[in-house]
Amino acid sequence: MNVEDFDFYLPEELIAQTPLPDRTASRLLVLDRETGETKDLEFVSIIDELKAGDCLVLNDTRVLPARLYGTKEETGASIEVLLIKQTEGNEWETLVKPAKRVKKGTIISFGDGKLIAECIGEADHGGRVLRMKYEGIFHEILDELGEMPLPPYIKETLPDQERYQTVFAKNRGSAAAPTAGLHFTTELLEKIKEKGVQIAFITLHVGIGTFRPVSVDNVEEHEMHAEFYQMNEETARLLQSVKENGGRVVAVGTTSARTLETIVSDHGSYKEASGWTSIFIYPGYEVKGFDALLTNFHLPKSTLVMLVSAVAGKEHVMNAYKHAVEQKYRFFSFGDAMLIR
Structure with missing residues (x-):
């Protein structure tokens, strides 16, 4: 199976550069996976596409303001750092630009010394491992100094950084937003619940794979980077109950889908679980963990x-x-959504 098989023509002007003022104002394309039929709706019509007894599975990860701009202590050269994954203690895997200026032992200062990073080695993806030094609470310093790590195809700035968070974001740790969840407001979720649809939460911290293209021709040769996931016992029991009662598990976003597939593949059913997943889902894979996908x-x-x-x-x-x-x-x-049912 060749990567070129998944290419398609996309005019640049269709790449959404800014979010709509109203999260629910986007459009919704519904795709019937059996027949291939499509229909064009507004996103608020998602309510009509869900049934009492179904369950929406939302990824409650919270995006870190993980892009930092600092200076190389020795020369004053500008350095851009993207935090990817906390490995242990105050050590982080990062992407650094320009990487050639940052070698083992390099010291980078952020915010006039509020945060100091020492390069202690290279990461396996070509990035750098940095050890952070600071006084106080790291996430408070990061909130002050960091910026949202918007994808490279977005050229506009984002005045309201919360617009790149879902309204249910809770667990800090992502390098990018689970964007299918950006369409929901608290009010819309309440209306969905009033219809008898259950809401469940899982966590998958989106990692470096989001920023890396497929670099091989043969799909089967591609390797995914591992990302941390977690499902608690309450969610596992809820999903098991939904399936036993004939409801559908609707994964909101590919991150939720990958988490569900990892757990069901590893355990045979929905179980309380956490760990690192590098699951790669492509045609030929039989989906077991969900019945519909919003993406x-x-x-x-x-x-x-x-x-x-x-x-x-x-x-x-x-x-x-x-x-x-x-x-x-x-x-x-920041674009529109598609429901595959």
């Missing part, structure tokens, strides 16, 4: 397009994406 529109040739193609079939997905382009849907993080 945004993804990059050509990306692992996320491959995942949705595994859920609905590559031909159906490519046809749906062609329709979305023709109908001028907004793409990527």
